[in-house]
Amino acid sequence: MLDLAAQVADRYRGASRSARGFIRGKLRSDPAVAALLALGAAQGFGRVLDLGCGRGQLGIALLLADAATALHGIDIDARKVALARDAARDLPAAFDAADLATLESMPPADTVLLIDVLLQLPPQAQDALLLRIMDAAPRRILVRAFDPDRGWRSAIGFGMERIRRRLGGDRGLAGMVAPRPVAAIAAPLQAAGFAVTITPCWAGTPLPNVLLVAQRP
Template identity: 55%
Template sequence: MTAVNAALIETVAARYAGAGRFAQGFVRGKLRHDPANAAIFALAMPDFGHVLDLGCGYGQLALALLLGGRANQVTGLDRAGPKISYAAGAAAGLPARFEAADIASAPLPECDTVLLIDVLYQMPAALQRDLLARVAQIARARVLVRAFDPALGWRSQVGFAMERIGRTLRREGAQAAIAPLPLPELAAPLAAAGFSVSIRPCWSGTPLPNVLLIAERAPC
């Protein structure tokens, strides 16, 4: 069962009316069915403060956290394209900012919570490590990573196959590498910066190798 209630889903989706029916349907579907949403909402008590969503796409998760009272400000960064434009339009009038940026090199604002959902494994290994090291310096409270675990046997094989099919359908070239780092390598730069790191399954009935890496600083 999703932790995002139906009324909140409709409130968020309504903000994408100008983006068209496809975008609204995508937003509804992700908020209803993506197991990462339930896991993240369950953690966001009382709230996540200022949320920085890196690789935010349409921005629906960040806006749901904001409109659901689980964040007080959100910033989303993603590559240029319709998705980030739709996110910016949906955020009108809210304490939210969505901008086109290359998260591998763009300056990152200080925040309370960083979200990295299905982002890192699409980057080369060196850039993943660099981004995690930078994130560890600007996150005051926590970092949440929905990661692809390459060490889960048949689940990992299914994940690789589905990613290859997706890239073929989208006609993406060799530059769209599938490079999930082992989970200890993802955790290392965060642990070195003083975060306590835990990892939970995040596949909820799917055959995918998704996990949620939770890195939290001890309260002052």
């Protein structure tokens, strides 16, 4: 795992030192990375669509670990997308800058990643995004969601999100934090025929994150 993190970070030679440090640290310490790498190794994700991909380090890690065969990342921040393109220059990957709230059609994919994305959108936009994803008929949808019903973890999570936004942690996002009950995220997926499992995804952190795996039978 540590070797993979260093291997991915080394691809970002055009990024700032702090950005490379962030990428390396994220891949080494984020519980979602370990969970997704393990799941990808067990199932094989095929073509991955990473919505809200940021600098693309998670998708690139999946490619290098042979957990994915191709990658398409989309993010609102054009500067991060440019870094992702450069880092993935010799890999089967493409990246586009676009606003997920207004993106009309989804590129074809076997697996769609929504990692820390839904809480950035108002509820109506969350529903619309999920519907557009389901219309594209992926085999699985993987969501790391902020669970607002986890007591003290949720209180800490709300506080950290507000601080991050005040410090400009995400370009182009409204100054709101809008996590929904996880059951509200799972309901339309289950109605569309997905089998949904929800497991904690906060190992080593005080955050209320869970991993929702929606899989077609």
